[in-house]
Amino acid sequence: MGDPFSLIANWLLDLLVGFGLELEFTKVLLKFLGAGLMGTVAMLLMLFTIWLERKIVARIQDRLGPNRVGPYGIFQTVADLLKLLTKEVLVPSGADRFVFIIAPMLVVMSVVGLWAVVPFAPTLFGTDVNVGVLYLVSIGSIGTLGIMMAGLSSNNKFALLGAFRTVAMMLSYAVPMILALLVPTMLAGSMGLVDIVEAQSSMWFVVLAPVTTLIFFISSIAEVGRAPFDLLEADSEIVAGFHIEYSGLSFGMFFVAEFLHAFTISALTATLFFGGWQGPGAEAYPILGFIYFLIKTGLVYFVVIWFRGTFPRIRIDQLNTLNWKLLVPLGLAAVVFTAVIDKWAAEQDLSRVLMHLAGNALLVVLTLFALRAYARSARKKEEAIRSELMKPSHVSGAGD
Amino acid sequence: MIPLTWYLILSAAVFCVGLFGVLARRNAVAILMGIELMLNAVNINLVAFWRYLSSEVISGQVFVIIVFAVAAAEAAVGLALIISIYRRKRTISADDINLMKW
């Protein structure tokens, strides 16, 4: 009773083989069925998570959120999607028609494709690719391509600006994400996500590498393009950026893809750093593992929503500074520290955990020193400029 | 199953198409796209030979990884050069960039 996934899979296999189909063909058919089911469930889950996000952001902003359509506004997302479905899909004149239609499909494809390697339970995962971590990076970057195509093919200057900003931001933040993904690979000894989850049976990786968890979390939020990194669609700056000219179902696809991507990176953070389906009794009863996974993903998603409601939007130069001056050196240092400590502490017991924690604490202290020095030099520069401006020679209007 | 010659014929075909692209197009970016096609054809060839003739020797895959690195470096430098030429001469047609011709 604890393993409903294998029960259902075996029952279906026996049923179809009993109809007279051969075994290999049935297995391929079941794989297609499973993929379709996973995509459908991911999309249907959005109906719930979008409502949840709107309610939580509303409460953070001291208002009620949607509360008209259904009890507590539960059917608001259904109403929104029905409205988007019935709107006309306008292709602007002068736009590249084929590329315009294909771009949202690429973005959705890249996000749903990420669900194929996430292990939900000990016996429930799409596929166990032994390069799972690299698969995450490469399929996730196809979304960047889709967004750029969307911006380029609309015959619109603001869309073009949005497309260029997208390329700059998403390619930049892919670098610390890849560096942060090296650390669970080193700690687990394998790139496959199933192996990474199974290696966390003694201790979650968030305890062994807290700095890396933060780096991965922040760079994933930037990869998705959510607040505070949502200058891709900043309404006050570039009027919705790359999806200005999209309406109806095409815009609906971008909309759903963004929220699904946010949920996906919560699932990935939970899998890579918080133990995935690990928990008391999860190996014996896989259904418990599935429940643990959902709880962890929900908690991380709550933190993502919390970020959205709390932080103001980051400017493009602050974004670049944060990435190249803080996250990338920190990521490199974290990789080096983890590699050195992992070689040093060969046994798999408490001493290894304590040494990793000590290494991370040292890294945090060094970062704080570096940040203090940077803040002091920035303040000195600002005071120098201010004292220059206050001098009487500048009052008469002679500028630099 | 699939004989080795099918892979070799496909790789030769893509290589020749890339060669035509490099020799016959005027736009510099299009020439670079032809070069990328040629490098990909070489990669197909290398991996096919690794798989069919010497799958226990890993040097086939190492060669492919080095080709990936070289292709990425060459694409980056080539595109930087094209942008620089465009800034100075306002053209990227390979016919017009002929200052060093005798």
Add this chain to the structure above:
Amino acid sequence: MTGLQIVFIAVGVITFAAAVMVVVSRNLVHAALWLILALAGVAVLFVILEAGFLAIVQVAVYIDAIAILIIVTVMLTRHAMRDDEPQLNKTWIWSALAAILLFGGLLFLFNQVPDLVAQAAPLVETDDTYLEILGKSLVDVDRFVIPFEVASVLLLAAMIGAIVVARPPSSSSQEGGQE
């Protein structure tokens, strides 16, 4: 005709057709998108050849980096060539002849060598997976650590060179009309 042969023929035809469309497309953005399709076809071919790691690296390096670079360059230099100008140069007939001759020569060569019609033996089973063997051989002092390090120095040189070459001119000749 087994399933794998049908898949190979389909992927091969798609890759070849996309390659041809790359070199004859008038609009450069369309050519870049056909190039992405050709690169994805090559990645699927790598999966058929049971080199899964190389397929993922192909997607990550070519499609996610080089293709985006090419599209950005096309966007930045879009005003240089109008779409109604001829996009093949004066000597294109000789290039087509050279390409066809090369293809014919290669086909002739494949006929000469007899054991190229080999079928695929199953992959040799080893203790480590192929990924581990690849990783170990890239840092083994007796094997491939020198090409690995030289490739990383090459990438560093290319990165610095590209940044220096593509820097906007900081002298008096400022960029005129912006795109």
